[in-house]
Amino acid sequence: MPQKRVTSLDVAKRAGVSRTTVSFVLNKTSHQQISPETVLRVQQAAEELGYVPDESARALVSRRAQSIGLIFSRPTVRISSDIFLNQVVVGLLDVVHANQMRLLLDVVEDLDEKNTYVNLVKSRRVDGIILNGPRFDEQALDYLAENDFPTVIMGSLPQSHFCSVDVDNVAAARTAVEHLIHLGHRQIACITNAQAPFTAAIHRLTGYRQALENAGLPYSADQVRFGNFDPQSGYTQMKSLLAGPVRPTAVFVASDVVAYGAISAIHEHGLSIPGDIALVGFDDVPMSNFISPSLTTIRLPATELAVKAGELLLDLIQGKPQEPCQVLLPTELIIRQSCGGKPS
Amino acid sequence: MPQKRVTSLDVAKRAGVSRTTVSFVLNKTSHQQISPETVLRVQQAAEELGYVPDESARALVSRRAQSIGLIFSRPTVRISSDIFLNQVVVGLLDVVHANQMRLLLDVVEDLDEKNTYVNLVKSRRVDGIILNGPRFDEQALDYLAENDFPTVIMGSLPQSHFCSVDVDNVAAARTAVEHLIHLGHRQIACITNAQAPFTAAIHRLTGYRQALENAGLPYSADQVRFGNFDPQSGYTQMKSLLAGPVRPTAVFVASDVVAYGAISAIHEHGLSIPGDIALVGFDDVPMSNFISPSLTTIRLPATELAVKAGELLLDLIQGKPQEPCQVLLPTELIIRQSCGGKPS
DNA sequence: ACGTGTTACTAACTCGTGTTAATTATCGCG
DNA sequence: CGCGATAATTAACACGAGTTAGTAACACGT
Secondary structure (H helix, E strand, O other): OOOOOOOHHHHHHHHOOOHHHHHHHHHOOOOOOOOHHHHHHHHHHHHHHOOOOOHHHHHHHHOOOOEEEEEEEOOHHHHHOOOOHHHHHHHHHHHHHHOOOEEEEEEEOOHHHOHHHHHHHHOOOOOEEEEEOOOOOHHHHHHHHHOOOOEEEEOOOOOOOOEEEEEOHHHHHHHHHHHHHHOOOOOEEEEOOOOOOOHHHHHHHHHHHHHHHHOOOOOOHHHEEOOOOOHHHHHHHHHHHHOOOOOOOEEEEOOHHHHHHHHHHHHHOOOOOOOOOEEEOOEOOHHHHOOOOOOEEEEOOHHHHHHHHHHHHHHHHOOOOOOOOEEEEOOEEEOOOOOOOOOO | OOOOOOOHHHHHHHHOOOHHHHHHHHOOOOOOOOOHHHHHHHHHHHHHHOOOOOHHHHHHHHOOOOEEEEEEEOOHHHHHOOOOHHHHHHHHHHHHHHOOOEEEEEEEOOHHHOHHHHHHHHOOOOOEEEEEOOOOOHHHHHHHHHOOOOEEEEOOOOOOOOEEEEEOHHHHHHHHHHHHHHOOOOOEEEEOOOOOOOHHHHHHHHHHHHHHHHOOOOOOHHHEEOOOOOHHHHHHHHHHHHOOOOOOOEEEEOOHHHHHHHHHHHHHOOOOOOOOOEEEOOEOOHHHHOOOOOOEEEEOOHHHHHHHHHHHHHHHHOOOOOOOOEEEEOOEEEOOOOOOOOOO
């Protein structure tokens, strides 16, 4: 009921100065000279009244919403199970806090919902946006590009001029498979993380292929299956592999979560890991260290990617010069038990 | 470079009317009469120009930020691994979208950072907030209560008058343990989801105790261990239980994620699940259906909780009468393999 | 011709802040 | 004592919308 909203005029009255002076003091407008005692009086008045400027009014005049938008572009089901959403949010909030800004979160499930984030931009609710997930509506992207609205993409969007942040999926996958080869495996299958239209899936498959070729091993399409983000798909595809004519001694599963399903399938066949089949995953989901056997995998630096994306975006917003706009962060092979590389 | 921001004046000019008329048409101000052809002309002009109102200006005059804040109150590490964050976000976005609002996400890690969300309120950035996690700074809560700012709490905050949404943790835990008792177990241990200060942990432990007492079984403190959110703690505490003088035939682990650690520990001891030890979890994390053995657990309706919280909050914001303000949603026992209740 | 009502619209004010240009107090110095 | 320079402060406008109160145009009845 109080509704006693404190305005800058209240502060001004209490300090016995004008509203303008209050603004100067609180925003530390440099080229203005205010006597030290006035500064003190204003600060004290503001403190006592618990004054916090109205952000709408401030945004209106300064043309800065003081917040950025994080847009996840994918179907709802895949968002609920996206293990990295948390880490992205945490990383981004770090950057956002350091710059006194706010984080607005949104999701666009379907392409025809392009308005969701274009409206965000047009209504001036955000000063920049981070797009997470590689599939986006062309029209919305064009709008962003034309108005060169500060935008950073997490993931890779082939042949676009946007700033982006990603890992080198090809190299990472190659590393994973090379590890299996070094352990002596010759019959190595692959289950991707996702269907073909997803660029990350293609890249990881490419890395798999390169590793085989570099080692002089034959690439065979019937040792490849396409996962679909969830353990269920890993289970099904692993069953399919095991039903094939030639049983692999190792599998590169391009997603830890998919790998969990594959593990179930292998165990269900009465086979042991890594005894009968070795497994390498991808992502290093927090839980991968705690399943049995613990999963050898490629660490995807999700938080770091988010931080980098946030920093890039803030630079764009502040108009700082942007030279290298397509950033690739390094991955790391985490060796655990699922390949027999290390003991318990 | 264009920076050609479209304002309502542009629309007015193009339609040959005044700015006021544009506002009336676009906001469908009911008690105003505008001729149908004017309405059409204005709508068309707005469409052609791609006009979207500036939200800061609108918020300033209407006193509505058209967005709500979702605040997670816990250390960063626990946010990165909080499997429900996604589901909460998804549920809330659903409600938010249906009401043309936006979702602002924030995190308060430490109690002295109380300002983060009080500032959100004072600066009028949000029209209401949802607090997730039971531990909050008293001062900040008092501020919300005094100004009766629209607030909904996810979780339980003993003796507060806030609206809240939660599950009945006591009853749910009781159900889980009763299931074990019905299967014939007499020696049932418990690993909590968290340390004692967390009310949910207390409640689940209480449910465990009630089930034992109702069945005439003795409660013994040395069959109880306190987990700490992560698999690591489950692993350690399970080891500790197994090192004790009397080995339990079943364990109620009040968190699936903690249970994953416990499973590792059990397997490492060369024991089988459910053959040697039966296990019931709590939460029904998406992955619990895919580990082996798949986990019998209590389903926590995270998305539904979020939706309910969002709806409550919007009612509060719109000043609708609020009768039952402490909502408890039902849980469900999901029977899988970890208790031997069902076959593969 | 004059009220009375209704319809269709608009001028002018408001929200709370940042900022420019102008105004007043203060000081140094011949 | 006076005069310019400079320090300290403020009046007034802008941002882009929503909204109240008021006006102009027209019809109708007597």
